[in-house]
Amino acid sequence: MTSKPMLCALQFPYEGRCFEENFATLQALLEQTPPNSIVLAPELCLSAYSYDKMEEAAEFSSMILPDLAKLSTCKTFGLTLIEKTDTGYVNNFKLFHHGELIYTRAKSKLFTLGEEENYFSSGNTEEISIIDVDGIKIAVLICFELRFPSLWEQIKGADLILVPAYWGKLRKKHFEVLTTALAIANQAYVLCANGADESMAKGSAIISPFGDVTIDDSSRLIMHAFDLHEIKKMRRYLDIGLNHNAANGSL
Incomplete structure (x- = not known):
């Protein structure tokens, strides 16, 4: 990966559409992103919250994994999928890199107002x-997890925080303020991707360590370069102790 990969937030409607149509949209957008980019899709962008089709969604997720890996050739790509485990259905984040799945975890904070706890098993915050x-x-906060200060503590020192979301438009300001504050507080880039259905807040963006926001609610693809030097500069001149976290916070 180059020193300045392109950060790409995808933003498109997918509620009520068939899984295959959403995958075709996702594939078309990914093909527009440059090599060595880091791409994030909105939460559950292939199925939405298909509570009436959980088994079908899980089967589709299992079937499509090899294709998703192939789409990450020469880039890094993240999204969440409905998957079935021994404990029930989970909203699993997947990170693909150069054709391989390199990281996965289940959403740990389920959104009560969306009745997620009635359909999903929660992941482990650890x-x-x-x-x-x-x-x-890189760290990941999935949608509602963005609201928990304790989770911000867990990812101190990250250079890039990914926020895949399905965030409603009634709380649009919350989404935009929280993602911007996350970038400023962590002196890191935040790459957030939200759905673009009528009920959604949109607000997909790339936010710099200084808090500058690249956003376009009318676009399906928002891009901005990642610059590690910007992070180092912020942490050197406004030293709040993150340099230590950056040195010791990775696995």
């Missing part, structure tokens, strides 16, 4: 950590 991908320390 699995929320920092992973190293070609020298970039």
Whole structure:
């Protein structure tokens, strides 16, 4: 991966559409992203919250995994999928890198207002950590997890925080303020991807360590370069102790 990969947030409607149609949309957008980019899709972008089709969604997820891995050739790509485990259905984040699945974990904080706890098993918060991908320390907060300060503590020192979301438009300001604050507080880049259905907040964006926001609610693809030097510069001139976390926070 180059020193300045392109960060790419995908933003498209997918509620009520068939799984195959959503996959075709995802594939078309991924093909527009440059080599060596880091791409994030909205939460459950292939199935949405298909509570009436959980088994079908899980089967589709299992079937499509090899194709998703292939789409990550020459890039890094993350999304969440409905999957079935021994404990029940989970909302699993998957990170693919250069054709291989390198990281997975289940959403740990389920959204009560969306009745998620009635359909999904929650993941373990201890699995929320920092992973190293070609020298970039990456962490993930899935949608509602963004609201928990304790989870912000767990990912201190990350260079890039991915936030796949299905965030409603009634709380659009919350999404935009929290993602911007996350970038500023962690002196890191935040790459957030949200759904674009009528009920969704959109707000997909790339936010710099300084808090500058690249956003376009009318676009299906938002891009901005990642610059590790910007992170180092912020942490050197405004030293809040993150340099120590960056050195010791990865797996």
